[in-house]
Amino acid sequence: MLCLTRLGQQMRSWGAGAGPGGGRVFVCLGCAALRVAPEATLLKRASSTPSLKHLYQRELLQVLKARQHQLQGKYVVEQISTREPAQSLPSQSQAAVVTKQSCSRGKQRADEVKGNDEGSASKPTKVKPNKGEPSASKQSRPAQPKTGTVKSKSTIKSIKVNSRQQPTKASGDGGTESLSDATSARKAPLPHAAIAASAGTLERPRRQSALDQNASKVDVKLKDAKAVVGVKDKAEGAKQVQERQQNDPDELRDRLLCYLDACLFSGELKRAQKYVWHYHQDPNLRSLLSVQIYDVMMGAWAKKKFLFKIAKLFSMVGEAGLKPSLVSYAAALECMGRVPNIAQSVVARCLEEMQQNGLELDQLFAHCNFVEDEREVVLAAVRRVRPDYAPMAMPPRSLDQFPLSARFYDLDNSGNYPRLKQTTEELKQGFRRQMDLEKAHIVTIQSVEALKPVTPEMEKKRQALTELHKEWRATLLQAFAEGKKKLMSRRFGSSFKLDLYPYTCLLTDEEYVNAMLESLSSLPPNGDSVMSLSRNLGRKVFNMYCIRKKMRNHVAQRISKVYDAYCELLASDGKVSGFLPRQFWERVEAEVADGYRLSGETVEWTLPVTVTLGSYLLDIMVRELKVYSGTGSTDLVRGTKPIPALYHVYAFRSVRQIGFVKPHPLVTQLQSRAVETELHFDVQALPTSCPPLPWTSPRFGGYVLIPTTLMRSVDMATQHQNLLDLCQVQEARRLHAAMDVLNQLGTCSWIINEPLLDIVIGIFNDRGCDKLDIPPPLSEAPKVPRYDPTGQNGIADRLAFRRALTHARKTTSEMHSLRMSALYKLSIANAMRGRVFWFPHNMDFRGRTYPCPPHFNHLGSDMSRALLLFAEGRPLGERGLDWIKIHLVNLTGTKKKSSLLERRMFADEKMDDILDSADRPLTGRQWWMEADEPWQVLACCMEIARAVRSPDPKEYISHFPTHQDGSCNGLQHYAALGRDTIGAASVNLKPLDMPQDVYASVAQQVDVFRAEDAKNDVKIAQVLGGFIGRKLVKQTVMTVVYGVTRYGGRQQIEKRLSEMDDFPKEYVWDASAYLTKLVFSSLREMFTGTREIQNWLTESARMIARAGQSVEWVTPLGLPIIQPYHRTQRSVLNGHMQMIGLCNSTDVNQKPNIMKQKNAFPPNFIHSLDSTHMMLTALYCYREGLSFASVHDCFWTHAATVDIMNRVCREQFVALHSQPILEDLSSFLISKYSVFAPASRRKKASAEFKHLMDFLTLIPPKGEFNLEEVRDSTYFFS
Structure with missing residues (x-):
């Protein structure tokens, strides 16, 4: 279908009185586009106008489709004589008005008209008319032409419908707006009408005349049009529809939100509005628009003072079947507050409708995240009608359903919370230093590798490397600027594709180049995958963008202001006490930050967006970076022949082909000979210089400026964050316990054990030590073998040579990884020498806590743990x-x-x-x-x-941390859940004089079974005589309670047997399979209650997953948990270097993975219980004034306070398991999944659902073990 603005000039050449060839012109009120007949003229025009050939062919197809529907009685057409006076349609052929179903098609075509106006190549889509659609007079919405289109106003004004000219009104962005939009605003809910009324008096469009139902018959068949439109065009259209059906709507919605956010930040409001309008006009795309997307646009127009734009967006929200949110009304009120002399009635009607929709004004100020001056402006608008209004805090909900949390928070604030040894001024200085580091985003530290004496050759290489980096920087700056121009030029094409241009405008060109060079400096000699490099590059840009955004919105300034007051709670000379960090921060934030909430929402980039941008930057690096090598010269910087510094290659990993980017050996050689002693890290890879920001919401806490989330998750897993966000809005107090624990762990200060660090560095620089897990340098790696058919100077057998070569390369790669890991740990520890530092914490979806810095922390290796001491003595x-x-x-x-x-x-x-x-x-x-x-x-x-x-x-x-470790903690929780007396004794829940070693007990039981088989002449049982011990079965016993399968258990035992020098290697496979069976049999015999509970959990999860739902539960502290295991969805991302495959096994739109859901539920449930026990212990230890850290089920404190920690640990374990945990789980699962009863009447589905509901009530029976005995158990944790 041809757009009027595109054909205006062409139409004039046809003359007045008739269309081309004396045909008819059909005007659709829904899309303001023309349909021209007869078909012969269209074909003639298509051949004579090559530039419009494709559009004419499409138009012909649309005409024939319309006539086919007309013949079927689906259209009512008013025939207008071609001899009528020209004033009915000046300088044009006469018009026919297509109504009823045709106007619904007009709505569908509106985005195509706008797309054609922009040069769109979008394919027409056949849409069946909806039943019960309103008439054209109620639904007509002419599409807005592109801003600045040549002669668009004159073309539109030249068309009259029913002899009445459609009026237009100039819009604020320089384009034109039909007053039919204003009419829809007038008919919209109160705020739309109120805003529209404030913008001026709007004239209601006149009613359209009745339509004549006499339609001329057409004998042209649709198959003739199919011959006109090319096969390629049809294939492309089918491909688009197929891709649209296959794509994840949630992922597409998130990508659109990211794109709009980038457009608005870079000042492209009009383009963002055009995309929203395009998606809204297409019925197939409208479902991708969420209220959040409309809200983003409302907030942007509010700052521009365009009330009419906001009214239109409110109308669009209603058309999309959505309801305005608090953010919607906040944007409307903000715009009213910015418009001078706004009528009070407008504000009053907006507040009235907000209340009618069940939204309170206090909720708006409590939950909306205001930036810059938004809060003052909204409050000023409200006070125009309510002069005495003051926002009130929303009352918190009760925690009665979570007694463990309620019991802790119901205590008075007389806790002896610990203080830091630093003064208030020292903490403030540390905060300033941390903020400066995060603004820079990159931290440079010295390497601990031994520095060789600087030789003339080394000095020459360092100078050459410096010159090369300068040249690379200049090259990348020029290439990036040119690439940005190309991206800009492509935007004026025909597609509404979400392009990369806005993402290249978020930072300065120098910052993008810095990110590229920093990623290059950390590239290993063997290279890295394109996927990994692209993701890391894109993530760097995203982090820098978030920092810049917080700086622009003055969030960083407000955080600094609040942190200065927050130091009074933690410092040794502080004047505030009796508060948890979160409680005091929220109080100070409300008082000092002028009512602003600092936990502003960050639009998180999706993985495809991140990888696509990173791939674009990586492609620039591979294309542009060069090194020089003269023939026969040692000068690697200047020579006669430039060669690529990076290579894009492919390699097989298993059966998959993976793209890699590898540095040229000359680059690696130059870097090694220059002996650079600096390492570059992202700032979040290092501990912080000040206590982390306390967690106050799922999106605020940890680092000062770098975005961090409360719950870590794998790429593309969004269900955890969505669950926490919903919980924050509905029942924020449920998250308080988890956040307070993370804050307590984060405020624990650390120092380096410097004497031990010196010893480790000495060994590290002296070829390492395998016995002490200090990896040797690459100079100790095995030499690459040579192939020699004669066998004199190499390996003669080709197959043996390939095996030796593969082994040598694998060993070298592993040695490099281990060496670099140790280098990072030791270099970071050395950089922290003589300083006090902190580890920000977050948690996984089960509630287990982890430090955010990945390389060096107390959850690391034996060496890392040994290097850490409490800063407080x-x-x-x-x-x-x-x-x-x-x-x-x-x-x-x-x-x-x-x-x-x-x-x-x-x-x-x-x-x-x-x-x-x-x-x-x-x-x-x-x-x-x-x-x-x-x-x-x-x-x-x-x-x-x-x-x-x-x-x-x-x-x-x-300052030394003293540990207390649980005795097979998973089995302890199982024994407590089932009140299993025998199991409780085996894992030291009962007070005994001597500790019970469950691993040794299982080993003894296994050996009993083995001895019986040996008497029966079982060969493998006889071979295993004398080899079964505690170490052999420990890992399998430990992991059985966490869901390890027989296959995994066999691999664990096989590894242990392979490490035994005197065990016959030919029996390893048979022995491992045999022992795995005996270990599982021994555990079933020793822990009957454990197996029953495990089976109940497994079967419950299996039936829930078969019903199409993910397993979800709530911990006794109120933390919501959902398992993210779904069927894997594979997609291909069109990267700039190669096609990048993405595998998403966490997509909530896919069916649950039944196998993973059922196998993971028992271990995940137990992990959630041991994390709950740790959280309770941490909270009450903090109240006792203890320094506390944990490595899951291993608790750390000072030697002097071990007795206090042991008492708290046992008290909280008893308190935890005194709750009806399994009963509460059963009740939750029944209430959660009972609403998913099958709607069909199929007997099988109904029977399965009834079986699920019945099975969830079959809680395993409990034994006679008395939980109170745990309080007196010496070896429960020891």
């Missing part, structure tokens, strides 16, 4: 030294079945070895190296040596 007191000795013996891995007294006595017996290890760790007897955790043992030896040599060990100030 405490005197050892009466029992502190004894606890350190017990902790030392625990770390050695010996005395597992010994009492605490025996462990302490063993430490006293080994005191000479302990002191020798502390004094001469590398030259003495090296007793510490034989331990299971050697570096932590050495750190413990040094601490004991300092304590025993102090004048009074009781007064010795210790």
